[in-house]
Amino acid sequence: MSATAASDDAPDPAPAASLGLERGTVRLAPHDPAWATLFAAEAARIGSALGTELPLDLEHVGSTAVPGLVAKPILDLLGGYPPGAPVAPYVAALVRAGYVHRGEQGIPGREYFRRGEPRAYHLHLVVRDGPLWREHLAFRDALRADAALRDAYAALKLELARRHARDREAYTEGKGAFVREVVAGALARGSGP
Numbered sequence: 001m002s003a004t005a006a007s008d009d010a011p012d013p014a015p016a017a018s019l020g021l022e023r024g025t026v027r028l029a030p031h032d033p034a035w036a037t038l039f040a041a042e043a044a045r046i047g048s049a050l051g052t053e054l055p056l057d058l059e060h061v062g063s064t065a066v067p068g069l070v071a072k073p074i075l076d077l078l079g080g081y082p083p084g085a086p087v088a089p090y091v092a093a094l095v096r097a098g099y100v101h102r103g104e105q106g107i108p109g110r111e112y113f114r115r116g117e118p119r120a121y122h123l124h125l126v127v128r129d130g131p132l133w134r135e136h137l138a139f140r141d142a143l144r145a146d147a148a149l150r151d152a153y154a155a156l157k158l159e160l161a162r163r164h165a166r167d168r169e170a171y172t173e174g175k176g177a178f179v180r181e182v183v184a185g186a187l188a189r190g191s192g193p
Helices: 034-050 090-095 130-146 149-165 170-190
Strands: 057-061 075-081 100-103 111-115 122-125
Touching: 034 057, 034 149, 057 170, 075 090, 075 111, 075 130, 090 111, 090 122, 090 170, 122 130, 130 149, 130 170, 149 170
Parallel strands: 075 122
Antiparallel strands: 057 075, 100 111, 111 122
16 A cells, blocks of 8 residues: 655655755765754654554654764654554554655565655654564664664765765665674664663
């Protein structure tokens, strides 16, 4: 199912100065402490849009959630809806809130959304406390807890961005083995959520 309320080319109604990345490009920015504030504002906006009928736990994930880590200037939000709840009302509400629904995008169990032009927000809608929820948080928390690991990831990201400045898929694919290894280690140690 894919619902779309706004076109990919529609301007973001409230663009954030430190967010936004042009389509198809890879550009890394130094960590901006304002990203945490922008997450809180977007989480509040989404919470208001969903109301009390659609409970959703929101977490700041991705590189913008890790102090000291370079990141593409796109804010990643992880939205966890209750196990057993139907996903369709969440999709519809998020579309009404200005997000473009892109479906699973190759990841079963996740509904992916984006907002802004240039793109400023990604939202990953998953079952709260399910495998995808735990993996996202385990990766974020491992990078936050270990500066050497964070710095190794930064070095990999910088090299991949240099090689794939115009190929976001190759950039993302190049990070895959590192991410999987960190997640597997964090979950095995029980340091995930």
